Amino acid sequence: MSARNPKRRSEAASPKRPVVNRASAGKGGVREARSAERRDAILAAALEEFAANGFAGTRLDDIAQRAKIAKGTIYLYFADKETLFQELLRAMFAPIVRALEHIPKSDMPTRDILERMIGLFVQEVLGTRRKDVIRLIIAEGPRFPKLAEFHYREVLSRVMAAMSALMARAIARGEVKNQAYAKFPQLLAAPGLVAVIWSGLFERFAPLDVAAMMRAHLDIVFGERKTP
């Protein structure tokens, strides 16, 4: 339930209700296509607005306006503001998780794998609204227990496990000396979090060369010492 909007009328509303597509249950119907388009437009607009204003600070009116639909239309696709919010965050991470789980299967040197992951991170997270989504989760997590739980279960735990495995293998191979990285994969990911936060809040005052920092980080992890 929302932090501040105690779900006034509906009380025990329909659990999800993507209502859409009732008659046109065929596969490639025009209706269906248009419907999916709308849904995406709403999600895209919602992303912008939530990222900029937070959950409580975003007005459905603004989302509708940005998506060029009527306010009421949102309710045809999402049960309420909170559902929209959570579906949005959910949708944002699905592709990233898939991508991350696919990379490490190869047999290339761990450092190369990590460099690829960092590239992905810089491009797909720092370079997009996703970095704001991470901030949103940090910001609103405590008020949306389900949200935090979902992200732990679906994203974090998997990413952490993957990293842990990756580092264990690297340690076993002798690529990495310090065993701590297998036990605390957070240490591997920490600079990424710093990058996300910094870019969202302090970029303006002191730009951070994220690529360089990440490279330096890898140097530390792999025990090399570059002389810049």
Added chain:
Amino acid sequence: MSARNPKRRSEAASPKRPVVNRASAGKGGVREARSAERRDAILAAALEEFAANGFAGTRLDDIAQRAKIAKGTIYLYFADKETLFQELLRAMFAPIVRALEHIPKSDMPTRDILERMIGLFVQEVLGTRRKDVIRLIIAEGPRFPKLAEFHYREVLSRVMAAMSALMARAIARGEVKNQAYAKFPQLLAAPGLVAVIWSGLFERFAPLDVAAMMRAHLDIVFGERKTP
């Protein structure tokens, strides 16, 4: 525009307005003492509520109730909700910054200094509501530009500078090999950020042994490899 007096009052109102205690500027006045008490009570209540619900999600009513005062009383001490919020964050960090700036003056081994700082961090930040305040800043920063700026100027830039100097010294002394820590003090602090976020969001699902992680982090920084 106000209902009663189309343009009057505040506009470019008094910058702070603790209004209270103008005439009774004696030293130990009862009024004065009680006034400070109230102010603190409000700040304490505000901390709890803001930490739990964010800025927009917090009701002044709840703060008043928690502080056991009337709603209107808040306005005797703070001009409005936003001012209260900012003063709160400001007040929370003053002591920490002071403490951090005092530690590194000694001549003890850098690792000892860092361990002491970490101890302070664990006790005074992770062990208190301050960790939530950090989350608040992350969460609300983009919507309160002044807030982000203030914290960059008053807290972050100083802490980063201090850390950078500390690491430069450690490198010069040969305690630390990797020069990156002087250039990117963020790498030193990153696990602390992880700890804050993790404790606020995921502790429930997977407790994180912060102390152990921090120790492991120091081991990495100082090139030791403990076998746990």
Added chain:
Amino acid sequence: MSARNPKRRSEAASPKRPVVNRASAGKGGVREARSAERRDAILAAALEEFAANGFAGTRLDDIAQRAKIAKGTIYLYFADKETLFQELLRAMFAPIVRALEHIPKSDMPTRDILERMIGLFVQEVLGTRRKDVIRLIIAEGPRFPKLAEFHYREVLSRVMAAMSALMARAIARGEVKNQAYAKFPQLLAAPGLVAVIWSGLFERFAPLDVAAMMRAHLDIVFGERKTP
């Protein structure tokens, strides 16, 4: 500053915002018709309430109740209380000004013209809420500089100019002896103001026969002396 979105919205908001009916700009839409109806209902209710209680003394709640709409609906038609107030006064006088400017074009004796104007005044001002609107302007003018300016520009200056011209003609024709009426059309209108004020405040204690007073006034203007 708003609780939710520190600075956003209105600021230098839409100048008027009848918001309603953007897409449905067809000619005789049902929506459109009902919308105009509502707006009028709100204005009518506002008239009653403002006339009875003044600007600061009127609650939007009461206006809504009288108009049989929800409080929030008012804001679909008017940006805020002040805008509603000013639009109301504006709307009340448009027809009167038009009417007054149309009368004097004829070539009938000046006295007849004035008698007609007085008839209009008695019927359309004294006989309606408009007399209260005049009192409202007198009462609130100093606190709403724009209001006073608007009414001077749009109503008073025109009415005064028209009267001045009328009296100049009457003097040229020999209908009126005293030249002062052209220079101080206020002397011609003064009894009308008295009638408005008196009817609003003292009618109860001492009824004033406005028609008789106005007739006596005309007798003075035109130098006749009726024996009653």
Added chain:
Amino acid sequence: MSARNPKRRSEAASPKRPVVNRASAGKGGVREARSAERRDAILAAALEEFAANGFAGTRLDDIAQRAKIAKGTIYLYFADKETLFQELLRAMFAPIVRALEHIPKSDMPTRDILERMIGLFVQEVLGTRRKDVIRLIIAEGPRFPKLAEFHYREVLSRVMAAMSALMARAIARGEVKNQAYAKFPQLLAAPGLVAVIWSGLFERFAPLDVAAMMRAHLDIVFGERKTP
């Protein structure tokens, strides 16, 4: 009872309560003198504020500040805001009424008497805050029936009666031709009202030469025709 402030706590408060002077019932006590001074200071401050902001728009806080006393002190001298308001208006007119009733006793020509009255009016009403008080009565009268009644009874009816008598005498003496002035003394006073209103609202846009207008008015009353 106030229009908007339904007398919250006291309900059936003490009817008047000028409380002051309990022990020091002597005549020239220092206490007493200081007390009267305070009361006057409050009234003076109240005059400024009410004149500028109307009844509902004035804050007791501002009155207190202007009078350089504490807010609570006002309640030692006046039962509540409304009482203060009414006492103020009452106090403002006592001297004027006395003055007006004293003038016409002489046997000088009526025109001279009227000129003197006009002088008094210009100096003591138009030239002071009293003109604003008249506007206040017009503005707030309908919401304070007692106020309107009081002013009708104590001020208006007397002034009207005095004028009526004066004009009856002038007519009997042949100084004034038109008998209407005895029946409608309002016609005699009307330009004064115009002057008050105009000076309060429109002076800024179009200054009005009140003295000249009044002279022209007298010319009309006395059937003279000055060529300016």
Added chain:
DNA sequence: GATGAATGAGACTTCATTCAT
């Protein structure tokens, strides 16, 4: 008597949600 901090009813305004068209 005087003070001014405290109170709390109530005003304006916003916005998630509903529903007639």
Added chain:
DNA sequence: GATGAATGAAGTCTCATTCAT
């Protein structure tokens, strides 16, 4: 399915009035 006008609960802020000091 889509629209957007309407609703009304709830939030922030104000200020007349009280009362402990």
